Amino acid sequence: MNNTLRELLNPVQRQSLVISLTAFLTSLLLIVLLSLLTLITVRGGAYFWPTPIYKVSYIDNQANDHMVLAQVTLVDEESATTQLKVATLETPYGSELVVEDTKIKRMELSLDSAAISLIDGRMILARPLYLSSSDKDILPFYSFEAMLAEVELINDEIESIRSNQLASIHEQLAVFDIKGVEADAPAREKLISAFTHAQQEVERLESQRQAYQLRVGFADGRALSVNLSSVDNLYFVSDLSFIETWGVVLSRVRTFLTESPKQANTAGGVFPALFGTILMVFMMTIIVTPFGVLAAIYLSEYAPDNLFTSIIRISVSNMAGVPSIVYGVFGLGFFVYTVGGNIDALFFSDTLPAPTMGAPGVFWAALTMAILTLPVVIVATEEGLRRVPEGLKQGSYALGATKLETIMKTILPIASPGIMTGVILAIARAAGEVAPLMLVGAVKFAPNLPIDSEFPFLHLDRQFMHLGVLIYDGAFHSQTNIKSASMMFASCLLLLGVVFVLNLLAVWLRTRLRKRYLQY
Amino acid sequence: MLKLFEHNTLHVNSIDEANTAIDVQGLNLWFGNKHVLNDISLKIAKNQITALIGQSGCGKSTLINSFNRLNDLHNSCKYTGKVVINGKDINHKKVNVSRLRSKVGMVFQRPNPFPMSIYDNVCYGLRLQGVKARRQLDDAVESALKEAALWDEVKDRLFESAGILSGGQQQRLVIARALALKPEILLLDEPTSALDPLTTLFIEELMGELKKRCTIVIVTHNMQQAARVSDFTAFFHQGSLIEYADSDTLFTMPEKNKPKITLPVVMVN
Ligand SMILES: Nc1ncnc2c1ncn2[C@@H]1O[C@H](COP(=O)(O)OP(=O)(O)O)[C@@H](O)[C@H]1O
Ligand SMILES: [Mg+2]
Numbered sequence: 001m002n003n004t005l006r007e008l009l010n011p012v013q014r015q016s017l018v019i020s021l022t023a024f025l026t027s028l029l030l031i032v033l034l035s036l037l038t039l040i041t042v043r044g045g046a047y048f049w050p051t052p053i054y055k056v057s058y059i060d061n062q063a064n065d066h067m068v069l070a071q072v073t074l075v076d077e078e079s080a081t082t083q084l085k086v087a088t089l090e091t092p093y094g095s096e097l098v099v100e101d102t103k104i105k106r107m108e109l110s111l112d113s114a115a116i117s118l119i120d121g122r123m124i125l126a127r128p129l130y131l132s133s134s135d136k137d138i139l140p141f142y143s144f145e146a147m148l149a150e151v152e153l154i155n156d157e158i159e160s161i162r163s164n165q166l167a168s169i170h171e172q173l174a175v176f177d178i179k180g181v182e183a184d185a186p187a188r189e190k191l192i193s194a195f196t197h198a199q200q201e202v203e204r205l206e207s208q209r210q211a212y213q214l215r216v217g218f219a220d221g222r223a224l225s226v227n228l229s230s231v232d233n234l235y236f237v238s239d240l241s242f243i244e245t246w247g248v249v250l251s252r253v254r255t256f257l258t259e260s261p262k263q264a265n266t267a268g269g270v271f272p273a274l275f276g277t278i279l280m281v282f283m284m285t286i287i288v289t290p291f292g293v294l295a296a297i298y299l300s301e302y303a304p305d306n307l308f309t310s311i312i313r314i315s316v317s318n319m320a321g322v323p324s325i326v327y328g329v330f331g332l333g334f335f336v337y338t339v340g341g342n343i344d345a346l347f348f349s350d351t352l353p354a355p356t357m358g359a360p361g362v363f364w365a366a367l368t369m370a371i372l373t374l375p376v377v378i379v380a381t382e383e384g385l386r387r388v389p390e391g392l393k394q395g396s397y398a399l400g401a402t403k404l405e406t407i408m409k410t411i412l413p414i415a416s417p418g419i420m421t422g423v424i425l426a427i428a429r430a431a432g433e434v435a436p437l438m439l440v441g442a443v444k445f446a447p448n449l450p451i452d453s454e455f456p457f458l459h460l461d462r463q464f465m466h467l468g469v470l471i472y473d474g475a476f477h478s479q480t481n482i483k484s485a486s487m488m489f490a491s492c493l494l495l496l497g498v499v500f501v502l503n504l505l506a507v508w509l510r511t512r513l514r515k516r517y518l519q520y
Numbered sequence: 521m522l523k524l525f526e527h528n529t530l531h532v533n534s535i536d537e538a539n540t541a542i543d544v545q546g547l548n549l550w551f552g553n554k555h556v557l558n559d560i561s562l563k564i565a566k567n568q569i570t571a572l573i574g575q576s577g578c579g580k581s582t583l584i585n586s587f588n589r590l591n592d593l594h595n596s597c598k599y600t601g602k603v604v605i606n607g608k609d610i611n612h613k614k615v616n617v618s619r620l621r622s623k624v625g626m627v628f629q630r631p632n633p634f635p636m637s638i639y640d641n642v643c644y645g646l647r648l649q650g651v652k653a654r655r656q657l658d659d660a661v662e663s664a665l666k667e668a669a670l671w672d673e674v675k676d677r678l679f680e681s682a683g684i685l686s687g688g689q690q691q692r693l694v695i696a697r698a699l700a701l702k703p704e705i706l707l708l709d710e711p712t713s714a715l716d717p718l719t720t721l722f723i724e725e726l727m728g729e730l731k732k733r734c735t736i737v738i739v740t741h742n743m744q745q746a747a748r749v750s751d752f753t754a755f756f757h758q759g760s761l762i763e764y765a766d767s768d769t770l771f772t773m774p775e776k777n778k779p780k781i782t783l784p785v786v787m788v789n
Contacts, residue, residue, distance in 0.1 A: 391632040399645035400622035517635045
């Protein structure tokens, strides 16, 4: 075989064969990579892109005629079917329906239909008809913005009564309770009457707000009233200009990035998860960098050159290959239960048996990820340290520097690009891991962020949300719900973005350091 | 002329206590099982230039590294015998190695400026000693760079990276870096072997100047260089001191004071 090949082709041909083979394989790899990126970008982008609403009339299996408003979610050429998200009075938020193309009688853009997003994250597909307010009069739809502003005003008013009056009365009453003021003391009664008064005011405002209604109709002529106070925004998605389309995309991206998930992680935004991911990676970096660098310095500069050191070195590089779930189990068993449990017993014994540090939390997650990424940092740092020329170290010693001074002033600066490489790899790995995190602190839904304005601001014991967990969760919903699938892809896109940005930052830093020590 | 002649008659055996910068007494040195220096005894004269010559691998670098205890960096290094500087054995355990190294400066074969500015390079040793005052550092940098004949070339770019300098300039920077600590002894380990001939001459001239300030020990495997610059020359072969004499005797009257091994053959690199 080899011989025949050699006979058939001259050296130049053989070389070009090798070149084309390698080029082919490289392009194959690129294609796979590109299609992955395209899939995630397209499916993730679909979450933000406004889908037009059609007026569809079709015949169902019982030969009944139907007229519905619908968004097309999937066109299957092969089986000649169309998957629709259909909105009717019974299912105003849309339900999945697969219709054979032959059964569809008519399908036309419904220019006056809108996608109405509610505050709770759900979305109604319907034709806005008119508005009604407390005066029982009916207003044309074009005063939508003005009415929404009125509702907003009432909201503000309620909010200000709640925070300024009700809350402060509450506090004063609590003080009375502590001081043991009699239940029928005049001061207390005065407060209580003020409280009821404010509460009545709130109730009055709420009922006033309740009266603001939006009437929407469906394709078959039936109609539904929607509370204006529950409407977040409204777009005529079938009738958007190019700029308007991008406006909708931008506003949805903003919602996605800044708001909390709604409807069991199928709508709303992912801010807490984004925040949790970045915070965890950040804490992990702060923990792993000094540990990794110190360990590498010890191994390459101080450790005697013997069998024991070799064994440690081999173990460290093998640690990088341990499945991540094992680290998760270790984190749970050691950090959470053993270390955390002991901390609780020592410092938080007054709140036991409710655990404080003895439960999964963001700090334990960061620590577990730090252990997981430690080998990467150690190996890369050692590599960087090895690259420091012997001559420079000798030069430093020859000027009277001690070993520590030489390490601090000469070796570490020159090895810093190597250290950065390790940190980059660690960040990339930590941002993408999900499995161990689910054991040590990442949850599908956390009521609070790990950082807030309450002392001590950074709550290391709190559980946190993570983009990876959100994606994992979304993958389970996705079999039944297209919407959550695209939210999952959008989260994927965001996670990729986060890893990309973190890497970019680190690479930029490394390039700067490299430039500084270019000659070495 | 007469004075010059007198100078030339100075013999290695006549180096007295007061004029000895380094007194090596029966130094044996091993790297692991390898016997690298074999019973070396020699006195290096103060404010003179002593050249160490010999084949590559014969232990010249190891010998001068034992003058500032740079061999301590290698765990496998063992020795017996003494190296006496200023009346004290430098291998004594009470000796402050940092102080010793700042008094015995060293320049290596390959220029090794640190990846920092020219200014910071020269200040490196002083800052280690805790000197922080800007004025003091400025003055030290200027005088060290002047002594190393580099000041005029770099005075306008003191704060640029040392990496932009040419090889010869870098080597002079390394010399200045050592001089900033006001050393008594300057060890040069093949300082010009990575440089072009003109730069080499320049540095040789510089050595003539520096000799007034400190004792110079230079390792070279260039015979002409040893003959040109040195007052004394020690010739090594496979870790042993074969010949030690004033350079004029060694290089001009070989038949009278014949080395046990013919020099030209040994010196082929
Ligand atoms: N760190 C070391 N470990 C083991 N052997 C060494 C070490 N340094 C030098 N040697 C050996 O000592 C001998 C002398 O080396 P060196 O002093 O560098 O020679 P020269 O400078 O004369 O060329 C050589 O054979 C070299 O292999
Ligand atoms: Mg050498």
